[in-house]
Amino acid sequence: MKRMGFSTIAIHVGNEPDLATGAVSVPIYQTSTYAQEGLGKHKGYEYARTQNPTRSALERNIAALEGAKFGFAFASGMSAIDAVLKLVRTGDHVILGDNTYGGTFRLFNKVLSNYGIEFDLVDTSNPENVERAFKPNTKMVFVETPTNPIMTITDLKAVSEIAHQRGAKVVCDNTFMSPYLQRPMEFGVDIVVHSTTKYLNGHSDSVGGFVALNDEEDAEWIKFIQNSVGAILSPFDSFLVLRGTKTLAVRMEKHDQNGRAVASYLADHPKVKKVYYPGLPSHPQHELAKKQQKGFGGMIAFETGSLENARTVLESVRLCTLAESLGGVETLISHPATMTHASVPKERREKLGITDGLVRISVGIEDVEDIIEDLEQALSKL
Numbered sequence: 001m002k003r004m005g006f007s008t009i010a011i012h013v014g015n016e017p018d019l020a021t022g023a024v025s026v027p028i029y030q031t032s033t034y035a036q037e038g039l040g041k042h043k044g045y046e047y048a049r050t051q052n053p054t055r056s057a058l059e060r061n062i063a064a065l066e067g068a069k070f071g072f073a074f075a076s077g078m079s080a081i082d083a084v085l086k087l088v089r090t091g092d093h094v095i096l097g098d099n100t101y102g103g104t105f106r107l108f109n110k111v112l113s114n115y116g117i118e119f120d121l122v123d124t125s126n127p128e129n130v131e132r133a134f135k136p137n138t139k140m141v142f143v144e145t146p147t148n149p150i151m152t153i154t155d156l157k158a159v160s161e162i163a164h165q166r167g168a169k170v171v172c173d174n175t176f177m178s179p180y181l182q183r184p185m186e187f188g189v190d191i192v193v194h195s196t197t198k199y200l201n202g203h204s205d206s207v208g209g210f211v212a213l214n215d216e217e218d219a220e221w222i223k224f225i226q227n228s229v230g231a232i233l234s235p236f237d238s239f240l241v242l243r244g245t246k247t248l249a250v251r252m253e254k255h256d257q258n259g260r261a262v263a264s265y266l267a268d269h270p271k272v273k274k275v276y277y278p279g280l281p282s283h284p285q286h287e288l289a290k291k292q293q294k295g296f297g298g299m300i301a302f303e304t305g306s307l308e309n310a311r312t313v314l315e316s317v318r319l320c321t322l323a324e325s326l327g328g329v330e331t332l333i334s335h336p337a338t339m340t341h342a343s344v345p346k347e348r349r350e351k352l353g354i355t356d357g358l359v360r361i362s363v364g365i366e367d368v369e370d371i372i373e374d375l376e377q378a379l380s381k382l
């Protein structure tokens with residue numbers, strides 16, 4: 001049979017009508033255990049940390065969306081990333097993108113370092129830097145593309161080739177794009193992770209994470225970790241994300257459309273010094289973004305010039321909500337230097353371009369005229 005289209009997969013894989021009742025929506029199996037017919041005789045479900053039908057449905061669904069054979073749902077994006085890092089051991093070295101999500105850096109810097117896992121921060125937007133950073137004990141390359149909030153792109157195909165020639169695995173945090181806009185495995189990436197908290201769930205009402213991969217042995221280990229450590233996604237959250245992915249394609253189309261419109265509005269605004277958005281022809285990696293992504297999405301950062309200007313914009317908006325997080329239907333606006341990137345030392349932040357005047361927007365799917373009008377009244381106060 002011909003491979004189904006993305007939206008068909010999103011709506012149907014994992015969402016087959018319930019065998020017992022015919023329920024069209026996957027039920028929330030809110031149970032901790034399952035009755036067994038006899039000793040060692042059961043329906044494949046013994047205890048809900050190990051197996052839960054609602055979670056299994058979601059796992060099949062997102063794995064299919066990423067084009068992966070296996071998928072595992074976790075209690076948060078961070079616990080998904082932590083599980084993936086249990087594929088490396090004491091004495092191993094990891095090449096980590098120099099501008100990953102703050103929590104990922106913190107996990108390496110403050111937690112994994114206590115267990116003898118070495119890492120180097122590398123600007124992976126130039127594949128040559130990745131090549132140079134390789135050591136004999138390098139086992140993994142961990143990248144995020146586009147990065148938060150400067151929207152730097154890593155060439156997934158080039159980095160995967162470099163890593164595979166040297167026997168290392170590539171992990172891509174695909175949270176910013178979602179599988180609708182970017183499918184890292186098509187470029188050779190071995191493992192995809194997500195914070196489902198963002199676009200996959202899409203409604204700002206659940207925290208979760210996901211690991212998708214193809215290697216059977218690694219998948220067995222991730223499954224073992226999921227059960228051994230126990231940071232599983234709850235049945236209710238699994239239901240919410242499963243509901244979210246049904247509309248992923250239409251939501252991402254709209255985020256992308258609105259993102260492009262807001263970015264070009266900001267790029268033309270006299271008070272805005274710089275706009276970071278891969279969809280703008282002025283973005284240094286616009287061509288690579290076009291090749292690797294199906295669209296550019298709804299994440300934009302822009303430079304207002306000073307902390308005072310950023311504060312004025314952030315405190316003047318009325319429709320856009322001042323909040324951390326991203327990927328929901330509502331437009332969220334934030335200040336990376338004091339919010340998401342507060343734990344990054346100022347010197348490092350400035351080097352990455354995360355100045356005190358930088359503002360980040362997660363463009364929602366409201367009517368774009370309303371979003372622009374709100375930004376217009378806020379920027380007019382500068």
Ligand SMILES: *Cc1c(COP(=O)(O)O)cnc(C)c1O
Pocket residue numbers: 076077078079101103104144148173175176194195196197198207208209
């Ligand atoms: C939010 C986020 C995470 C962490 O996910 P949680 O669900 O908050 O634990 C990881 N990576 C990226 C890119 C994120 O945006």
